[in-house]
Amino acid sequence: MPQPAFIEIKNLSVGYTSRSDKSILVLRDVNLSITRGDSVGLVGESGSGKSTLALAAMGYFKRGLHVISGQIHFDGIDMLNIERNALQRLRGGRLALIPQNSGQSLTPNLRIGQQITEALRLHSNIPATDFHAGVIDLLSQVRLPDPVGLTDRYPHELSGGQQQRVAIAMALASNPEALLLDEPTTGLDVTTQAHIMELLRDLAKDRNLAMLYVSHDLGAIARVCNKVMVLYAGETVLTGSANQVLLSPRHPYAHGLLASIPRLNEASLPQALDGRPPMPSETITGCAFADRCKLADQTCRSSPPPLDHLESGETVRCFHHYQIGQLNRKPQKSAKSNPIATCKNSALSLSNLSVSYSQPGLFSKLFRSQDIPPSTVERITIDIKKGETLGLVGESGSGKSTILKTIAGMVPAQSGNIILNQTEPLDTMVEKRPAAYLRQVQIIFQNPDDSLNPRHTVAQILAQPLRLYYGLSGTPLRDRSIAILEQVRLGEHYLERLPSQLSGGEKQRVAIARAFAADPEIILCDEVTSALDVSVQAAVLDLLDALKRQDGTTYIFVSHDLAVVKAISDRVAVLYQGRICEIGPVAAVYSAPFHPYTDALIGAVLEPDPDVAPRLTADDVVELSPPKTGCQFQRRCPRKLGSICEINIPPAQEVAPGHIIHCHIPQGDL
Amino acid sequence: MTLSSASYQQEKGRLVPVMKDILARPSGRIGLTLVFLHILLALLSPSIAPYDYKLQNSALMLSPPSTEHWLGADHLGRDILSRTLMGGREALLVTGIATPLAVMWGGFIGILFGLVGGRVDEVLMRVVDAFLSLPWILKMLVLIVTFGTGIGVLIPTLTFFYGIPVIRVARAATHDIIARDFVWAAKARGHSRISIIWRELLPNVLDTLMVEGAMRWSWMLLAFSSLSFLGFGVSPPTPDWGLMISDARGFMSFAPWGVIAPVIGLSTLIIGINLSADALAKALGIDRAQKAPM
Numbered sequence: 001m002p003q004p005a006f007i008e009i010k011n012l013s014v015g016y017t018s019r020s021d022k023s024i025l026v027l028r029d030v031n032l033s034i035t036r037g038d039s040v041g042l043v044g045e046s047g048s049g050k051s052t053l054a055l056a057a058m059g060y061f062k063r064g065l066h067v068i069s070g071q072i073h074f075d076g077i078d079m080l081n082i083e084r085n086a087l088q089r090l091r092g093g094r095l096a097l098i099p100q101n102s103g104q105s106l107t108p109n110l111r112i113g114q115q116i117t118e119a120l121r122l123h124s125n126i127p128a129t130d131f132h133a134g135v136i137d138l139l140s141q142v143r144l145p146d147p148v149g150l151t152d153r154y155p156h157e158l159s160g161g162q163q164q165r166v167a168i169a170m171a172l173a174s175n176p177e178a179l180l181l182d183e184p185t186t187g188l189d190v191t192t193q194a195h196i197m198e199l200l201r202d203l204a205k206d207r208n209l210a211m212l213y214v215s216h217d218l219g220a221i222a223r224v225c226n227k228v229m230v231l232y233a234g235e236t237v238l239t240g241s242a243n244q245v246l247l248s249p250r251h252p253y254a255h256g257l258l259a260s261i262p263r264l265n266e267a268s269l270p271q272a273l274d275g276r277p278p279m280p281s282e283t284i285t286g287c288a289f290a291d292r293c294k295l296a297d298q299t300c301r302s303s304p305p306p307l308d309h310l311e312s313g314e315t316v317r318c319f320h321h322y323q324i325g326q327l328n329r330k331p332q333k334s335a336k337s338n339p340i341a342t343c344k345n346s347a348l349s350l351s352n353l354s355v356s357y358s359q360p361g362l363f364s365k366l367f368r369s370q371d372i373p374p375s376t377v378e379r380i381t382i383d384i385k386k387g388e389t390l391g392l393v394g395e396s397g398s399g400k401s402t403i404l405k406t407i408a409g410m411v412p413a414q415s416g417n418i419i420l421n422q423t424e425p426l427d428t429m430v431e432k433r434p435a436a437y438l439r440q441v442q443i444i445f446q447n448p449d450d451s452l453n454p455r456h457t458v459a460q461i462l463a464q465p466l467r468l469y470y471g472l473s474g475t476p477l478r479d480r481s482i483a484i485l486e487q488v489r490l491g492e493h494y495l496e497r498l499p500s501q502l503s504g505g506e507k508q509r510v511a512i513a514r515a516f517a518a519d520p521e522i523i524l525c526d527e528v529t530s531a532l533d534v535s536v537q538a539a540v541l542d543l544l545d546a547l548k549r550q551d552g553t554t555y556i557f558v559s560h561d562l563a564v565v566k567a568i569s570d571r572v573a574v575l576y577q578g579r580i581c582e583i584g585p586v587a588a589v590y591s592a593p594f595h596p597y598t599d600a601l602i603g604a605v606l607e608p609d610p611d612v613a614p615r616l617t618a619d620d621v622v623e624l625s626p627p628k629t630g631c632q633f634q635r636r637c638p639r640k641l642g643s644i645c646e647i648n649i650p651p652a653q654e655v656a657p658g659h660i661i662h663c664h665i666p667q668g669d670l
Numbered sequence: 671m672t673l674s675s676a677s678y679q680q681e682k683g684r685l686v687p688v689m690k691d692i693l694a695r696p697s698g699r700i701g702l703t704l705v706f707l708h709i710l711l712a713l714l715s716p717s718i719a720p721y722d723y724k725l726q727n728s729a730l731m732l733s734p735p736s737t738e739h740w741l742g743a744d745h746l747g748r749d750i751l752s753r754t755l756m757g758g759r760e761a762l763l764v765t766g767i768a769t770p771l772a773v774m775w776g777g778f779i780g781i782l783f784g785l786v787g788g789r790v791d792e793v794l795m796r797v798v799d800a801f802l803s804l805p806w807i808l809k810m811l812v813l814i815v816t817f818g819t820g821i822g823v824l825i826p827t828l829t830f831f832y833g834i835p836v837i838r839v840a841r842a843a844t845h846d847i848i849a850r851d852f853v854w855a856a857k858a859r860g861h862s863r864i865s866i867i868w869r870e871l872l873p874n875v876l877d878t879l880m881v882e883g884a885m886r887w888s889w890m891l892l893a894f895s896s897l898s899f900l901g902f903g904v905s906p907p908t909p910d911w912g913l914m915i916s917d918a919r920g921f922m923s924f925a926p927w928g929v930i931a932p933v934i935g936l937s938t939l940i941i942g943i944n945l946s947a948d949a950l951a952k953a954l955g956i957d958r959a960q961k962a963p964m
Contacts, residue, residue: 408858410857410858430858435860438858438860442858442859443854445851446851447851450850454874456869456873460869464856464869465859468859468860468861469859
């Protein structure tokens, strides 16, 4: 006998009223039911309404949003017509939320113990004398080390992963029956994320929770959820079990979304999903996805498809779901089919580069009262060939962005040389570099919202490098700008737009266009896709690859995402605490023999496949500074040999031509 | 959030929607009407004032409002209505010139300090703090006593002292922007400091400066009137609200109309400016009170 639904959302439509008094729908006629023991994953691009739906389950709506129709029930309680006090008791009580950025949701001036005690006092029945024991019990349940010591710490003293665990402990304080998770691991490192996923999975099982998990990360969903619902433009387009949706999606959108995820077991670029989702304010006559769909025909554009209930238990909103087999999952072209690194000339050579952020004060300079802390980045020697793409991969704090900033001349190097085009070493500060060199190195930043001046139109943005390096103005300037825009697949009509009038993907294209406007030799890409949706990410990667083929540009591509780096790079360097662990051709680094850190990283990657479990080798401890002597990975290494790792710098072992591993473990055992 | 960004207009065409937004708010409508009326009066008052502002009539000395002299007469028997109508001319002229100048120099220096940063910025900001810690009236009186009164001294003095707090505001606004990637990108491309100030920083600081300028204007008006009140501003017989309040103060117990009329003139102008500044801040989306949760 099927269990009764614990959280039941029926025909929910939510919207806001625009300035021109138009009613605009954010969610359209959504049904969702979750029973205890179920964890439902809510998937969709940004703006698809997934967070709105999750918060609606708590009876909460962001300012300006209101329910247009529908019902929300939690264990039979009508959440839309409930007394304020009762609702307050439910929220954080039987129904707990774990928000996206827990670092911001913890009160900065309260100790961890006090915060959790407050949750216990408000939402549990345990007597006040047992609060301390309760707090320690909760902290150990979320597998935090040294729970007793932790109660006296402040949130800023914890790492992001630890903060997220504390947030989970607070949510568990009330012994909730349902958990709502809003992107709980976004922004965390791969290894940390994998550990938190395992924790959530176990908690859901042990406590028989009803869980609603919102994420854009299909890998995380695959690990935690047994059911998945895909939202597109505020509508349910596909529901089914995790296996059904993630392995054989019946809706073209879900299909495209899955195809756009770069995967570790594929050597090529993922397939981009073209176009963008409609804005909530646009009027949609037929299927909302029709403009981006390869199966769409005249019917799709004229009438909205109904939500079909299939025999397999899935529901699909598509006229052509039986034709889904026509969409091939194989990418049209393979990036690695013609390797470019034919040119043997060095484009950029870093020799023994080290960077230190610490500036000893006058006192310590005079009296040497303090030891000088180890450099943030040390012993970086890499030679990058013309036309090559070098991937730099590592967790936060691995020094990958610092290396890019040093190459760009924005962070001074402590020692070592940066040599461009086999000439004399470059000055470490950008102000002292000759203009001809400045043009040759350009950067693309992570977040286009931040790297494009919000007050400049696209024309003004592109004019900056064109004026500076080529002295263009008037019609030649405009013509060149249009040509560059067309290269990044944007049209002339974008020239007069402001960044706020562009989508995330379009903004990043403009940022790419600005970098290419200088016609540089080397482009430094700093996490260029991590602020974007997966489908947009695939398109941006595709664009970067095409431009490289056309111009023969050299890329240094920094990312924390191992699959993305694998898809775009020719050679990869794995960094930990500002030191190289392993460097070599992509195929060699991503297969045995591994450096223990590379092994831990690759093992922790969550694949969008419910049958694949991550291998967790190293702890998810976050180290703030590198060790003073020995191997950088000594404190977390699962295969540490002994004191040799603490004292001696690991030797560079060339395990294959061009594939170097810095480790004390003998070559044959790696 | 989505609402405001969706309706965001282009830089060139931004003036019109911002004006519309200001006028859509009661504070903006009332404020701008008051300011506009005052400017209009300042321009037209010489021709619409019913009497000569300096004509003395001993028979009318301190006479109460009547059908002939609607607001009565002052201690020299001059028509208060005529003098009140014209009493804002000097104040508007001086502050109208000094405010933009103060915002310009203070804004430029503030952005420069923010961009340079480091120790230079620290030291110079302490100098600014030292200046701000002195009572304003003292600083101004020192300069005015040294160089004498008159527009030629008042405008530079007000410009100088009212630019100093603008430095602080512009520097803070610059600090918000300086760490953003587009400034880094401009530095990495090798743009000059002037180009970074002009193209990257100024457009983003401008909103804050405009609102700050509007607020400074009303402060400056008060300062100007205070100086006149103390006898260091406009010299008699030129009509000025501050001076009129000062002159009529002694007779306030039995001839309050001599004080009330200029007070209404001055306060409506200041309220008008403050309401407009408030509406401007909201229209530009930099009103901090709006961002508070719930």
